[in-house]
Structures are given as structure tokens and as C-alpha cells.
Amino acid sequence: MTSLVLVLGPAAASLGAGVRHVRTRATVLLVMVAFFSSVLAYVVAFAPSGPALLGGYLRVDATSRLFLAFINPIFFGVSVYVWNRVATTPELGREMGRFVPCVLIFLSASNAVLVSNHLLVLWLALEITTLAAAPLIIWPTTPGSQLASFRYLLFSSVGLGLVLLGILCLARSGVSAGESPSFFLDRLAARSVAANPWSTLGVALIVLGLGTKLGLAPMYSWLPETYDKAPPAVTALLGAVQFNAALVVLLRVVQAFRPALAGLLTAELVTMGLASMLVSSFSIIATRNMTRLIAYASINHAGVIAIGLGIGKTASYGLLLYVVSNAFIKAILFLTAGKIKAHYGTNDTREIDGLLKNLPYSGVFLMVGTFALLGLPPFGSFFGELLVLSALVGSGHMFVFSAFCVLITMTFVATGRTVFPMIWAEPRQARTWPRQTFWSASPKIFFLFVLIALGVYIPPVVNQLIEEVAASVEVR
Amino acid sequence: MSPLLVALLGILLLPLFVGSWRTSIFGLGCQGLLMASIAHRLEPNPSSAQDFVLLADLAIVRGLLVPFAFYAVLRARNTPARNDVIPPNLLSWTVALSLVLASFSFAEVLVPEAGEQRTLVAVATAGILLGFLVLATQSDPLSQMIGALRIENAIALLELGGKRTEPPLGLQLALLAVFLTTVAYFRFYLNVLGSAEPSASVGTSESEGPTL
Numbered sequence: 001m002t003s004l005v006l007v008l009g010p011a012a013a014s015l016g017a018g019v020r021h022v023r024t025r026a027t028v029l030l031v032m033v034a035f036f037s038s039v040l041a042y043v044v045a046f047a048p049s050g051p052a053l054l055g056g057y058l059r060v061d062a063t064s065r066l067f068l069a070f071i072n073p074i075f076f077g078v079s080v081y082v083w084n085r086v087a088t089t090p091e092l093g094r095e096m097g098r099f100v101p102c103v104l105i106f107l108s109a110s111n112a113v114l115v116s117n118h119l120l121v122l123w124l125a126l127e128i129t130t131l132a133a134a135p136l137i138i139w140p141t142t143p144g145s146q147l148a149s150f151r152y153l154l155f156s157s158v159g160l161g162l163v164l165l166g167i168l169c170l171a172r173s174g175v176s177a178g179e180s181p182s183f184f185l186d187r188l189a190a191r192s193v194a195a196n197p198w199s200t201l202g203v204a205l206i207v208l209g210l211g212t213k214l215g216l217a218p219m220y221s222w223l224p225e226t227y228d229k230a231p232p233a234v235t236a237l238l239g240a241v242q243f244n245a246a247l248v249v250l251l252r253v254v255q256a257f258r259p260a261l262a263g264l265l266t267a268e269l270v271t272m273g274l275a276s277m278l279v280s281s282f283s284i285i286a287t288r289n290m291t292r293l294i295a296y297a298s299i300n301h302a303g304v305i306a307i308g309l310g311i312g313k314t315a316s317y318g319l320l321l322y323v324v325s326n327a328f329i330k331a332i333l334f335l336t337a338g339k340i341k342a343h344y345g346t347n348d349t350r351e352i353d354g355l356l357k358n359l360p361y362s363g364v365f366l367m368v369g370t371f372a373l374l375g376l377p378p379f380g381s382f383f384g385e386l387l388v389l390s391a392l393v394g395s396g397h398m399f400v401f402s403a404f405c406v407l408i409t410m411t412f413v414a415t416g417r418t419v420f421p422m423i424w425a426e427p428r429q430a431r432t433w434p435r436q437t438f439w440s441a442s443p444k445i446f447f448l449f450v451l452i453a454l455g456v457y458i459p460p461v462v463n464q465l466i467e468e469v470a471a472s473v474e475v476r
Numbered sequence: 477m478s479p480l481l482v483a484l485l486g487i488l489l490l491p492l493f494v495g496s497w498r499t500s501i502f503g504l505g506c507q508g509l510l511m512a513s514i515a516h517r518l519e520p521n522p523s524s525a526q527d528f529v530l531l532a533d534l535a536i537v538r539g540l541l542v543p544f545a546f547y548a549v550l551r552a553r554n555t556p557a558r559n560d561v562i563p564p565n566l567l568s569w570t571v572a573l574s575l576v577l578a579s580f581s582f583a584e585v586l587v588p589e590a591g592e593q594r595t596l597v598a599v600a601t602a603g604i605l606l607g608f609l610v611l612a613t614q615s616d617p618l619s620q621m622i623g624a625l626r627i628e629n630a631i632a633l634l635e636l637g638g639k640r641t642e643p644p645l646g647l648q649l650a651l652l653a654v655f656l657t658t659v660a661y662f663r664f665y666l667n668v669l670g671s672a673e674p675s676a677s678v679g680t681s682e683s684e685g686p687t688l
Contacts, residue, residue, distance in 0.1 A: 082688055089686045120647050127654050134661060140685045150665040154620055157658055158611065161627050172638050197586050231688040
């Protein structure tokens with residue numbers, strides 16, 4: 001029942017946010033809803049699983065519990081950031097009547113993706129996150145942000161169209177095998193899916209379509225533009241919340257179809273992962289735009305995740321650790337990049353210097369976030385990458401292992417070469433900045449705390465959840 | 477081969493060779509109406525609510541509402557008549573025809589028995605591949621929207637062949653609502669961005685106020 005509240009609560013609150021008297025305090029409502037969602041998410045995550053709801057359409061399993069446990073707190077952190085921005089910059093409050101309902105529907109749909117047990121409902125909820133996010137990207141209203149929002153919607157529509165097409169192919173696969181088609185994930189996982197041309201095509205299309213939502217090659221070009229043009233809070237939501245919602249759909253597909261189509265999944269995911277790492281590495285070398293650099297690093301990370309998921313076995317645990325760390329890294333870096341851009345008035349990395357002296361909070365966040373981004377110890381991303389690499393060697397994928405090492409080294413050098421001077425270089429000119437308050441930094445401090453904690457000590461209850469999900473995506 | 481499917485294939489190809497936005501939009505509308513006719517032919521006596529929603533989706537929404545929504549915006553903006561959905565050259569036309577041939581070969585693999593199901597799968601596949609051709613070769617918003625809607629229509633056509641997989645009414649209505657919202661968004665973007673290829677300078681020197 002609590003999971004139903006997680007889905008319907010924010011949607012109901014979004015109706016309230018449109019009411020005239022509430023509109024002026026819409027951000028307070030946003031923070032309250034986000035807080036209660038986080039509390040409820042923890043209740044769901046660490047309580048025993050209940051029965052399926054709504055005729056089996058909603059079901060909480062280990063995957064739902066793990067992702068609910070970190071997506072909702074990230075949303076809460078971003079809400080506090082938005083509340084603080086609006087409180088300190090009153091002109092931003094004018095359009096909160098539009099922003100808050102959309103962002104609450106986004107949360108509601110994201111939670112629906114996590115607890116859904118039906119392929120079509122999953123698709124529908126993911127599509128609603130897209131439709132809710134598209135208007136959020138246009139902020140402030142400029143031709144560039146409108147174009148980025150259009151491209152985001154276009155690529156998402158095409159990607160999700162492919163997913164729907166794949167689902168239809170899977171249904172046909174069942175019919176051609178003489179079975180009654182079912183879209184319920186638990187039933188799909190319980191029975192062995194027949195490997196025939198329809199099911200092969202269906203799974204291949206679903207993975208390709210979800211790859212588009214995750215920013216994987218070949219259809220990744222919407223991501224850097226969208227992340228660059230969207231407001232930092234929205235970029236953080238896209239990168240840390242929506243990315244993981246799409247990833248959950250991919251995990252569901254892998255859980256249900258790996259037994260029958262392991263070879264196809266490995267080949268497609270590893271190819272897409274390597275291609276994404278390749279294009280993102282060269283793009284990181286070429287770009288001089290701070291937000292785009294982080295966006296390309298996100299594509300790189302998506303590539304690592306796809307490879308880990310494709311290999312399975314011992315990589316599964318590592319990739320989940322990587323996914324959880326990655327969500328917090330993105331939230332920290334995108335919010336920090338927004339702060340830096342607001343102060344320097346540019347995203348050009350050559351124009352930004354002396355961050356540790358000029359903006360100490362942002363300097364530290366960028367520094368620690370970049371270390372985690374590059375996969376340095378003690379962060380979860382380090383252990384995650386290490387486990388994926390070890391699984392590559394263990395499974396004999398030596399070519400993938402070599403390419404992975406080369407590309408990750410290129411990314412490391414290119415990112416360091418661009419970001420480190422921004423942090424440590426002597427400021428070229430003395431600047432005065434308004435003091436950064438604790439409240440403005442508090443969401444990032446919280447994300448940073450969780451990120452470091454995950455690298456140093458994983459609580460047994462979280463560890464157990466990660467192990468359960470890892471077991472579910474491995475080859476049975 | 478059913479005459480309706482032949483007509484649908486023709487309407488998929490025709491706008492590619494006639495460089496006019498009116499033809500493209502007319503083509504989208506015809507696709508919707510032809511798919512509604514095919515649905516009616518497959519289920520001559522619609523009885524369930526799902527059947528009626530499906531017919532309304534195909535005939536009213538895809539056949540009439542979408543073309544009129546686009547037409548109104550383009551007419552109001554006084555858009556020049558010329559609009560190529562694929563580059564007007566021999567190479568593009570050859571690629572388009574090759575994709576249609578490839579679709580028929582592909583359908584033979586998926587549906588071994590010759591018949592209307594195989595043709596339906598072939599035409600749907602051709603619709604998807606031609607939609608991707610439009611998306612891959614054009615960068616102006618109008619052509620890209622037409623490409624995306626062609627893919628959406630082809631998916632709806634494929635869905636027609638799998639009657640046993642019809643979703644429950646609630647889900648079907650939700651899918652229709654999502655499609656309508658997407659079209660409403662497209663209309664908004666067409667209004668603000670126009671049909672011309674976006675300027676290369678967009679986004680380079682924009683004055684931005686405070687942001688979240």
C-alpha cells in the first residue's frame with residue numbers, strides 16, 4: 001500500500017500545486033512532498049515485501065527497493081536546492097506554478113517505473129517522466145533551451161517508440177509459440193521465453209530504445225545538448241533520477257530475458273557500451289564546456305554500466321555499486337556546475353579558475369565529485385569499475401578489457417587536464433562573490449556524505465539489497 | 477496483397493518524392509484513415525470498448541486531428557510550400573526504395589507463411605525504416621516530427637496485426653493520452669521553433685536570466 005502512496009501521492013500533490021493560494025508556496029509543498037516520499041521510500045525499501053497491488057500491476061521486489069532508496073532522497077536534495085534558489089532569487093518564484101506540478105508528476109512517474117510489474121505500465125510511466133521533464137528544460141525561455149527540449153522529446157519519443165515496438169514483437173513471439181501473451185514481468189521471468197526471431201527482435205529493439213534514454217551510442221546526441229541547456233536542478237533530475245528509472249526498465253528486461261537470450265544481450269550491451277565510451281572519450285577531449293564535459297562523462301558512465309550489465313556474473317554487484325555512486329556524483333556535479341556558471345557567467349572551462357579560493361564550497365564539491373567521477377578510491381565508482389574489469393578478465397573478454405582500459409585512461413587524462421586547472425589554478429583576477437550559505441550547499445553536502453559513506457562502509461541491509469539485485473541479473 | 481496495404485505503402489512513399497509539407501501532412505492523415513480501414517476490415521463488427529477506442533485513435537486522432545493540428549500552425553506561420561522530407565536526389569530515392577524491398581525480405585523471415593500478416597509486417601517495417609530515413613537525413617523540426625510520427629503510425633499498424641495482445645481499456649486510453657500529449661508538444665515546438673532548420677548560432681550568445 002505504501003508503494004501506491006509513493007506513486008499517487010506526488011501526482012495528487014501536483015494538482016494542489018496548481019491552486020492559486022498554494023502556488024506562492026509551491027516550493028515548500030515540493031520539499032514537503034519530497035521529504036515524505038523519501039521517508040516512505042525507506043519504509044518500502046527496508047520492510048518485508050508485501051503482496052502485489054492493483055491486480056499484479058505493481059509489485060515491490062529487491063530492484064524496486066534498492067532504487068527507491070536512493071532516487072527519492074536525491075529528489076529531496078534537489079527539491080531543497082530549488083527551494084533555496086527560489087528563496088534567495090525571488091524572480092524565480094514567478095513560474096513555480098508551472099515548475100512544481102511538472103516536477104511532482106515526474107517523481108510520481110519515476111516511482112511508478114520502479115514498482116511496476118507490467119511492461120506496458122513501465123513504458124507508460126517512463127514516457128510520462130519524459131513528457132513531464134520536457135517543459136522543465138525550457139528555463140529560462142531561450143531558442144537554445146526550446147531546441148534542446150524539442151530534441152530531448154524527439155529522441156525520447158523515438159527511443160521509447162522502439163521500446164514499444166520491441167514489446168509488441170515480444171507479444172507476437174508468445175503468440176507464434178502458441179502461448180497467451182503476457183506483459184507481467186514476474187510471469188515472464190517465471191516461464192522460459194521462447195528464443196525465436198520475434199523475441200530476438202523484440203529484446204534487441206527494447207535494449208536499443210532504452211539505450212537512447214540512457215544516452216548510449218548510437219542515439220546519444222540529445223544528452224549533451226539537453227544537459228547543457230536545462231537548468232542545473234533539472235539536469236540533476238534527468239541524470240540522477242530519470243537515468244536510473246530507465247536503467248530499472250533495462251534491468252527488468254535483462255532479468256526476464258537473459259536466460260533465453262544471454263548471447264544477444266551480452267553482444268548488444270557490450271557493443272553499445274564500448275561505442276558510448278569511445279564517442280564520449282573523444283568528446284571529453286574536444287569540449288571546453290563544463291556542463292557538456294560532465295554530460296559526456298555521464299555517457300561514458302552509461303557505457304561502463306552497459307558493459308557491466310552485458311557481462312553479468314561478478315560484474316553485476318560492481319555495476320550496481322557503480323550505479324548508486326554514479327547517481328550521487330551526477331547530482332553533485334550538475335548542481336555545482338550550475339552554481340559555478342551562475343557566478344562566472346560562462347561554462348567555458350578556460351574562463352574558470354581558482355575555484356578553491358573563489359568559491360570554496362563549489363571548489364571542494366567539484367574536486368571530490370571529479371575524483372569520484374574518475375573512479376578514484378575510496379568511492380563506490382572505483383570498486384564498481386574494478387569489479388567490472390575483473391569480470392571482463394574472468395569471462396575472457398580480453399579485447400573488451402583492453403579497449404575499456406584505454407578509453408577509461410583517455411577519459412581520466414582529458415577530464416583531469418580540463419577540470420583540475422579550474423580547481424587549483426591561481427585566479428587570474430580578483431573577484432568578490434556573495435557568501436555561500438549552508439542551505440545552498442546542504443543538498444550537495446548530503447550527497448557527498450552518502451557518496452563517501454558508500455565507498456567506505458556499505459550498511460549490511462543495503463549490501464544485501466545490492467546482492468539480491470545482482471543475483472537477479474546474472475545468468476541463471 | 478490487400479489493396480488497403482498497397483495503398484498504405486503508396487502513401488508512405490509518395491510524400492518522399494513530393495517536396496511539400498502539405499503532401500507530408502496529407503500523407504500522415506491518409507495513413508491514419510487507411511489504418512482505421514484495415515482495423516475495420518480485421519474486425520468488421522467492433523463490439524468492445526477497446527475496438528472503438530482503437531478506431532477513434534486511428535481515424536479521428538491520427539487521421540484527422542494530427543494533420544489539422546499541424547496544418548493550422550504551418551498555415552498561420554505562412555510556411556513556404558517547399559519542404560523535403562528526404563534530400564531530393566537519386567541516392568535518397570534509391571535508399572528509400574531499397575528499404576522497402578529490405579522490409580519485404582525481412583517480413584519473410586518473421587512471418588514464414590505468405591499472406592496478409594506478412595504483408596502487414598512488411599508495410600509496418602517499411603514505415604519504420606522510412607521514418608528513420610527521414611530522421612537521419614533532415615534536421616529541421618517539421619521533417620523530424622513527420623519522421624517520428626511516421627514511426628508512431630507504423631508501430632500502430634504492427635499492433636493491428638496482433639489482436640490477441642490488445643491491452644486493457646485503461647492502458648489503451650493511457651497510451652492514447654500519451655500520444656495526444658506528444659502531438660500537443662510537437663505543435664508547441666513547431667509554433668516556437670518554426671519549420672526551418674535551426675540556426676547554427678542558436679544557443680551561442682543568448683542572454684539568460686537567473687536559473688534554477
